[in-house]
Amino acid sequence: MQDKLTLMIPGPTPVPETVLQAMGRHPIGHRSADFQAIVHRTTEQLKWLHQTSSDVVVITGSGTAAMEAGIINVLSRGDTVLCGDNGKFGERWVKVAQAYGLDVQVIEADWGQPLDPEAFRAALEADTAKAIKAVILTHSETSTGVINDLETIARHVQAHGTALTIADCVTSLGACDVPMDAWGIDVIGSGSQKGYMMPPGLAFVAMSERAWEAAKSSDLPKFYLDLLKYRKSAQADSNPFTPAVNLYFALEAALGMMQAEGLEAIFARHARHRAAAQAGMTAMGLALYAAAGHGSPAITAVAPADIDAETLRKRVKERFDILLAGGQDHLKGKVFRIGHLGFVCDRDVLTAVAAIEATVQELGLHTGAPGAGVAACAAALAG
Ligand SMILES: *Cc1c(COP(=O)(O)O)cnc(C)c1O
Numbered sequence: 001m002q003d004k005l006t007l008m009i010p011g012p013t014p015v016p017e018t019v020l021q022a023m024g025r026h027p028i029g030h031r032s033a034d035f036q037a038i039v040h041r042t043t044e045q046l047k048w049l050h051q052t053s054s055d056v057v058v059i060t061g062s063g064t065a066a067m068e069a070g071i072i073n074v075l076s077r078g079d080t081v082l083c084g085d086n087g088k089f090g091e092r093w094v095k096v097a098q099a100y101g102l103d104v105q106v107i108e109a110d111w112g113q114p115l116d117p118e119a120f121r122a123a124l125e126a127d128t129a130k131a132i133k134a135v136i137l138t139h140s141e142t143s144t145g146v147i148n149d150l151e152t153i154a155r156h157v158q159a160h161g162t163a164l165t166i167a168d169c170v171t172s173l174g175a176c177d178v179p180m181d182a183w184g185i186d187v188i189g190s191g192s193q194k195g196y197m198m199p200p201g202l203a204f205v206a207m208s209e210r211a212w213e214a215a216k217s218s219d220l221p222k223f224y225l226d227l228l229k230y231r232k233s234a235q236a237d238s239n240p241f242t243p244a245v246n247l248y249f250a251l252e253a254a255l256g257m258m259q260a261e262g263l264e265a266i267f268a269r270h271a272r273h274r275a276a277a278q279a280g281m282t283a284m285g286l287a288l289y290a291a292a293g294h295g296s297p298a299i300t301a302v303a304p305a306d307i308d309a310e311t312l313r314k315r316v317k318e319r320f321d322i323l324l325a326g327g328q329d330h331l332k333g334k335v336f337r338i339g340h341l342g343f344v345c346d347r348d349v350l351t352a353v354a355a356i357e358a359t360v361q362e363l364g365l366h367t368g369a370p371g372a373g374v375a376a377c378a379a380a381l382a383g
Pocket of ligand 1: 065138170171191
């Protein structure tokens with residue numbers, strides 16, 4: 001049905017009317033006082049979201065640009081880095097680091113499993129020569145719906161003494177607690193189409209003082225993504241290049257909504273939606289893909305045993321206008337993913353679970369009592 005599509009994918013995520021309306025204005029000059037005021041306010045809002053007193057810079061691009069910028073601004077030619085890889089995005093940071101000729105050591109975990117913090121501790125303790133310059137990992141691994149233990153891994157990096165922690169928080173920021181300063185994270189990359197409740201187009205890089213210090217001597221090639229330029233401009237409430245002006249309107253509105261809701265309430269909502277999605281799937285006999293206890297608050301990956309996940313996903317889209325995400329790479333057809341990130345309310349999750357349940361029942365694959373998924377989901381939402 002026209003105009004009825006509900007996005008339940010991990011990006012782009014649904015955008016509130018308030019944010020769409022904020023965007024739908026004429027652009028203003030990016031060197032004007034009015035725009036400077038917006039840059040000033042959004043910079044403060046971004047620090048609030050990251051729970052940091054350090055600078056957060058905004059670039060025009062997707063989340064990958066933020067992570068690439070983070071990597072190339074704090075590292076130098078030939079540096080050794082330790083990358084965590086337990087899914088599609090972990091894999092991507094290995095490729096980015098390799099593209100810049102870094103010496104990449106990889107700590108892997110099977111897809112669906114979390115990274116083992118002990119493996120990081122062991123590798124970092126063994127590095128008495130202090131060759132490892134950074135540990136790069138994904139907090140919420142969107143491809144598998146697994147949340148990695150960033151807090152513990154960051155603590156091991158701090159014990160190492162010199163390595164930096166570079167974290168992809170694209171689907172954890174705005175979904176669960178990511179206190180950048182308290183956890184001692186040096187670089188956090190994120191993108192507007194995820195927890196920010198915005199359309200795609202803006203990328204954010206938050207850097208600690210240690211990371212900005214490293215940026216001064218970093219010699220990897222960069223021009224557009226030279227973050228020192230962005231920091232210098234930001235200090236004058238400006239941008240080095242033409243920013244996506246209308247997306248800044250959206251950013252101010254979206255972050256304003258997030259501030260009105262409050263971080264604790266936002267995190268509680270995402271935790272509740274994770275519990276509700278998991279309970280609903282389990283009650284209708286569908287297996288969760290992420291290891292128990294390690295599910296992401298932003299996304300639930302489901303591995304239906306006796307049916308092609310793409311068939312189920314397409315049916316839900318055709319019948320109910322709800323878009324779920326498919327599996328990536330070797331998980332295609334094996335897994336579908338329910339995004340519950342950003343502007344998502346209890347009704348959205350309950351409806352998605354009901355639509356999936358109706359489809360599973362129709363296909364004759366429901367192994368629980370009819371309606372058991374919805375009942376379990378509703379119970380979880382009620383707390
Ligand atoms: C979406 C996403 C990204 C960024 O992808 P882009 O398409 O470049 O915005 C990075 N990491 C994770 C974990 C993601 O979910």
